[in-house]
Amino acid sequence: MTVGAADFDWIAQLVWQRSAIVLEKGKEYLVESRLAPLARKTGAETVSEFVTRLIAKPDSSLISEVIDAMTTNETSWFRDHYPFQALQSHVLPELTRNRGRQRTLRVWSAGCSSGQEPYSIAMVVQDHFALHPGWAVDIIGSDLSDVMLEKARNARYGQLEVNRGLPVAMLVRHFERLGTEWQLRPEIRRMVDFRSINLAQRIPEIGTFDIIFLRNVLIYFDADTKRGIFEQVKRVLRPDGYLFLGGAETTLNVDPDFEPVMYDRATCYRLRGREVS
Numbered sequence: 001m002t003v004g005a006a007d008f009d010w011i012a013q014l015v016w017q018r019s020a021i022v023l024e025k026g027k028e029y030l031v032e033s034r035l036a037p038l039a040r041k042t043g044a045e046t047v048s049e050f051v052t053r054l055i056a057k058p059d060s061s062l063i064s065e066v067i068d069a070m071t072t073n074e075t076s077w078f079r080d081h082y083p084f085q086a087l088q089s090h091v092l093p094e095l096t097r098n099r100g101r102q103r104t105l106r107v108w109s110a111g112c113s114s115g116q117e118p119y120s121i122a123m124v125v126q127d128h129f130a131l132h133p134g135w136a137v138d139i140i141g142s143d144l145s146d147v148m149l150e151k152a153r154n155a156r157y158g159q160l161e162v163n164r165g166l167p168v169a170m171l172v173r174h175f176e177r178l179g180t181e182w183q184l185r186p187e188i189r190r191m192v193d194f195r196s197i198n199l200a201q202r203i204p205e206i207g208t209f210d211i212i213f214l215r216n217v218l219i220y221f222d223a224d225t226k227r228g229i230f231e232q233v234k235r236v237l238r239p240d241g242y243l244f245l246g247g248a249e250t251t252l253n254v255d256p257d258f259e260p261v262m263y264d265r266a267t268c269y270r271l272r273g274r275e276v277s
């Protein structure tokens with residue numbers, strides 16, 4: 001049995017208000033399958049009963065769990081490969097030249113899920129700066145989901161998770177076995193600082209960034225929300241910085257201030273009329 005229309009509308013409205021994620025009609029099955037475990041946990045017999053109880057008594061921690069359950073946290077190591085290759089062969093070398101005096105670099109992985117994206121960036125950064133000592137590199141990973149942030153901070157992954165995109169040589173070098181799981185070693189873990197940031201709200205003062213990964217997040221939002229997020233990105237991206245989006249995402253027809261730039265098979269986005277800083 002799938003959730004009824006009124007319950008679906010209530011959940012869709014709640015999720016949109018809290019996260020900007022759009023749940024279109026036809027996604028009733030998704031609400032049903034994602035909320036069924038939570039409903040069971042609270043003792044409700046069905047998702048409908050769970051929603052009825054939640055409407056009658058909107059408990060804030062339960063609402064957070066609903067939002068968490070409705071986010072899609074799919075991710076992998078070095079996802080799509082090419083953005084990380086571009087980072088290694090073009091972006092980091094160029095920014096190393098441009099920031100030669102300051103010797104600092106800041107990277108933001110927004111919507112980082114369980115940490116694979118910022119930790120993949122950290123591995124590339126570590127290799128690059130081994131040849132350029134004396135640099136301070138900040139990497140921030142952020143997400144809306146507290147469950148994902150906790151997993152990211154713990155940096156413990158199952159066999160199936162490490163099988164997704166992580167070359168064996170990197171597994172051996174950067175992880176140690178912990179029972180049936182793999183624990184990322186402290187050298188890489190301490191390179192990334194995790195923060196709770198809701199992209200649908202005004203982002204907190206987190207400084208400016210040379211590189212922003214905002215990948216596979218915008219696909220869940222409507223056009224106005226995307227425009228609002230690009231406005232925020234423009235506030236924090238340095239004028240000669242780089243923005244990476246997911247393969248199905250683009251600034252084209254959404255924000256004319258960005259232009260796509262291709263490096264091999266990776267597309268990244270840069271501000272038009274930029275100056276070196």
Ligand SMILES: C[S@@+](CC[C@H](N)C(=O)[O-])C[C@H]1O[C@@H](n2cnc3c(N)ncnc32)[C@H](O)[C@@H]1O
Nearest residue numbers: 019071074075111113144145198199200215216
């Ligand atoms: C599909 S994952 C993408 C993970 C990673 N960027 C990648 O490409 O592999 C999308 C992530 O965006 C997060 N997310 C969804 N809505 C968000 C919002 N309003 N603010 C911040 N993060 C959000 C989800 O919790 C989820 O972890």
